[in-house]
Amino acid sequence: MSTNTFAPRSLKSQFERKGTLKRGDTAIVVGAGAFGGWTALHLLRRGIHVTLIDAWGAGNSRSSSGDETRVIRSTYGANEFYFDLNVRALELWKEHQKEWNQQVFFNTGVLWLCPSDECAIVDDSIPFSRKHKMEYEYLNKTDLGKRFPVVNSDDLHHGWYDPFGGYLKAREATRLVLETFVKEGGTFVNSLVSPSVTGENASVRLQDGTNAGADTIIYACGSWLGALFPHEIGDRITCTKQEVYYFGVPGNAASGYDKFPVWVDADGKDYYYGIPGNANRGFKVGVDRRGPAFDPTNGDRLPQPEVLTHARNFLAHRFPGLKNSPLVESRVCPYENSVDGNFIFERHPTQDNVWFLGGGSGHGFKHGPALGELVCTSFIHR
Ligand SMILES: Cc1cc2nc3c(=O)[nH]c(=O)nc-3n(C[C@H](O)[C@H](O)[C@H](O)COP(=O)(O)OP(=O)(O)OC[C@H]3O[C@@H](n4cnc5c(N)ncnc54)[C@H](O)[C@@H]3O)c2cc1C
Numbered sequence: 001m002s003t004n005t006f007a008p009r010s011l012k013s014q015f016e017r018k019g020t021l022k023r024g025d026t027a028i029v030v031g032a033g034a035f036g037g038w039t040a041l042h043l044l045r046r047g048i049h050v051t052l053i054d055a056w057g058a059g060n061s062r063s064s065s066g067d068e069t070r071v072i073r074s075t076y077g078a079n080e081f082y083f084d085l086n087v088r089a090l091e092l093w094k095e096h097q098k099e100w101n102q103q104v105f106f107n108t109g110v111l112w113l114c115p116s117d118e119c120a121i122v123d124d125s126i127p128f129s130r131k132h133k134m135e136y137e138y139l140n141k142t143d144l145g146k147r148f149p150v151v152n153s154d155d156l157h158h159g160w161y162d163p164f165g166g167y168l169k170a171r172e173a174t175r176l177v178l179e180t181f182v183k184e185g186g187t188f189v190n191s192l193v194s195p196s197v198t199g200e201n202a203s204v205r206l207q208d209g210t211n212a213g214a215d216t217i218i219y220a221c222g223s224w225l226g227a228l229f230p231h232e233i234g235d236r237i238t239c240t241k242q243e244v245y246y247f248g249v250p251g252n253a254a255s256g257y258d259k260f261p262v263w264v265d266a267d268g269k270d271y272y273y274g275i276p277g278n279a280n281r282g283f284k285v286g287v288d289r290r291g292p293a294f295d296p297t298n299g300d301r302l303p304q305p306e307v308l309t310h311a312r313n314f315l316a317h318r319f320p321g322l323k324n325s326p327l328v329e330s331r332v333c334p335y336e337n338s339v340d341g342n343f344i345f346e347r348h349p350t351q352d353n354v355w356f357l358g359g360g361s362g363h364g365f366k367h368g369p370a371l372g373e374l375v376c377t378s379f380i381h382r
Helices: 034-045 080-100 126-131 141-147 170-183 222-228 251-258 305-318 365-379
Strands: 026-030 049-054 069-072 110-114 137-140 158-162 166-169 187-190 193-198 201-206 216-219 237-247 262-265 273-275 283-286 327-338 344-347 354-358
Touching: 026 034, 034 049, 034 170, 034 354, 034 365, 049 170, 069 080, 069 273, 069 365, 080 126, 080 170, 080 365, 137 141, 141 158, 166 170, 170 187, 201 216, 222 237, 222 327, 222 354, 237 305, 283 305
Parallel strands: 026 049, 026 216, 049 187, 110 262, 216 354
Antiparallel strands: 069 166, 110 158, 137 158, 193 201, 237 283, 237 327, 262 273, 273 283, 344 354
């Protein structure tokens, strides 16, 4: 989860009237993660013949969408675009989990732990939360200690509790989106793709050496986008190694920790955050501080000892009851960082039918359903 507050500019213009598709046209979407999967599903539902292609499958362990869980929260500082996008995403997640008859959204709430009286990422979102009737609850230090006794609040000023947020089951939901896409008539191809241009026509080259073309090709390749298009995207999307840890909670206090809300330590530096409880996997602690550059295809997924030690020290301080908790699982995930943390949706500079969609920057998963809808409506106006 990235807590970048971003330039508060609106991204709406990126999605306005690009429209080139009509019912019956064809589209290829490369990448079946949160961005590509949802985009493919929305296009299909608007009458486009869609082929979705992924080298390793939806929610695979190399992808950013492939971890167990992701935080969902509207809080985005002064950035109303993402607040609104999340409000729509929440609606769509709830609709779809009903359709799937499987819970993927867990409304645990999100607890912001604030060390000083100002906490811009929450404070600046308060007007939007009022507008949407999704208000946060202010907890002074005493209330915080009473309501959440497992937190050491000695060095905290207050807390904010957002009762509308929680977490999503990430890899499971990503797989469900692909299953739905196929069930509703979409075509899925399991292949590594490389971009191909013959004359004026762009197409994709599959690993068996054949080419496939379409009226529109969308590359939603997460942290691979920069390397796949070094001239067009290059360093505008970089990949960093991010670690999440699952700590075992004490046997005699498991339910207390498992029922704890999603939390974010808004210290303005490390921004440790966590998702307790999910399916008994342990007390998840994520490190938002950017890690070293990472190769998402060949990089080993081993935690770095010094990053783990730092996280353990934090855990012992903020949740003293977990001081000696064992590490029961860990995962390395790639962040697909854009330069300013904003999403990227743009046309290839020379190929009119080719588009790039990415730059989730450690916060994109929750938005998948609403972002896919936005991309789809920008292609199809009627
Ligand atoms: C540690 C961590 C914590 C995060 N926390 C949160 C959070 O709490 N909340 C939140 O909302 N977001 C969070 N995010 C961000 C979120 O997970 C991503 O923004 C989102 O999953 C990106 O989806 P994507 O579809 O762009 O990329 P991916 O999920 O990476 O999908 C890209 C797909 O493209 C495929 N692909 C790549 N190259 C090719 C090729 N050449 N041919 C064929 N297929 C190809 C890959 O196999 C992959 O499946 C976090 C990310 C990380 C790493």
